[in-house]
Amino acid sequence: MFVRKMAGMLLASSMFVAVSVSPVYADATEKTAVNDLEKYVAEYDLDSENHKEKDSTDSLTEKISDEAPDLDEGREAANEAAEAAEEAADEAQGYADKTEGEEIEEAAEAAVEDAENARAAADLAEGANDGKTIDMAVEIAEAAKEEAEENAKKAEEGAEKEAEEARKAAEAEAAAREAEAIASAEYLGNFTLTAYCNCASCCGTAGNATASGVMPTSGHTVAMGGIDFGSKLLINGKVYTVEDRGTPYGHVDIFFDSHAEALQFGMSSADVYLVPEY
Numbered sequence: 001m002f003v004r005k006m007a008g009m010l011l012a013s014s015m016f017v018a019v020s021v022s023p024v025y026a027d028a029t030e031k032t033a034v035n036d037l038e039k040y041v042a043e044y045d046l047d048s049e050n051h052k053e054k055d056s057t058d059s060l061t062e063k064i065s066d067e068a069p070d071l072d073e074g075r076e077a078a079n080e081a082a083e084a085a086e087e088a089a090d091e092a093q094g095y096a097d098k099t100e101g102e103e104i105e106e107a108a109e110a111a112v113e114d115a116e117n118a119r120a121a122a123d124l125a126e127g128a129n130d131g132k133t134i135d136m137a138v139e140i141a142e143a144a145k146e147e148a149e150e151n152a153k154k155a156e157e158g159a160e161k162e163a164e165e166a167r168k169a170a171e172a173e174a175a176a177r178e179a180e181a182i183a184s185a186e187y188l189g190n191f192t193l194t195a196y197c198n199c200a201s202c203c204g205t206a207g208n209a210t211a212s213g214v215m216p217t218s219g220h221t222v223a224m225g226g227i228d229f230g231s232k233l234l235i236n237g238k239v240y241t242v243e244d245r246g247t248p249y250g251h252v253d254i255f256f257d258s259h260a261e262a263l264q265f266g267m268s269s270a271d272v273y274l275v276p277e278y
């Protein structure tokens with residue numbers, strides 16, 4: 001091993017000698033010619049060195065201008081990912097602000113953190129001048145963006161769930177209030193029941209608003225004189241609101257969407273109760 005190394009060194013130094021040691025010249029004429037030649041070569045070399053330098057500068061400039069669009073593209077991609085992550089974080093934060101849920105709060109916090117990571121990666125890309133660093137930054141920014149979007153989705157789903165629960169709770173509360181009101185309803189009497197719709201044969205002209213001014217709604221609107229608009233009547237287990245006129249007190253006209261339904265209802269009688277406001 002040692003021998004081979006030595007041999008290698010010798011070979012290297014002998015090559016060095018061969019290329020760098022000036023030859024010994026036989027006479028002055030030859031020496032002058034050689035001096036001129038050396039001078040020429042020195043000048044040429046200088047020039048050639050300049051050329052080389054210029055060439056390498058050109059090729060570097062070319063290389064940079066070739067790479068620059070890619071680097072810019074990378075920086076742009078990282079920035080876009082950071083912007084998307086920030087948008088997702090804002091969205092998640094919006095849900096967290098409007099809701100109470102701990103899960104939503106946590107998802108929003110995670111999304112904000114993801115957005116910060118994405119932005120840090122974009123900043124890294126912005127300051128970097130090599131493709132490798134920028135590629136890495138883009139990868140980090142995009143992964144952070146995806147996580148931020150997932151967390152925003154989690155926050156949205158949490159908010160939807162919460163809204164659904166709130167709606168159900170409100171419905172249950174309204175039902176409880178109605179049940180309570182029904183329990184204390186006042187018996188008015190056994191009234192005549194008929195039905196009508198919004199057609200010309202029921203109302204003279206079609207499509208009219210009720211006498212109280214609102215448009216009639218099936219399953220809700222009834223007409224009867226001698227009682228305030230807005231009064232709630234319990235008829236056959238269902239609560240209606242007096243919004244129209246056309247029949248005297250003691251005769252409830254129930255609104256239906258179609259004339260066929262009104263006809264089918266026909267005429268009957270039922271116990272009617274006045275339900276207090278609830």
Ligand SMILES: [Zn+2]
Binds near residue numbers: 200258259
């Ligand atoms: Zn009709």
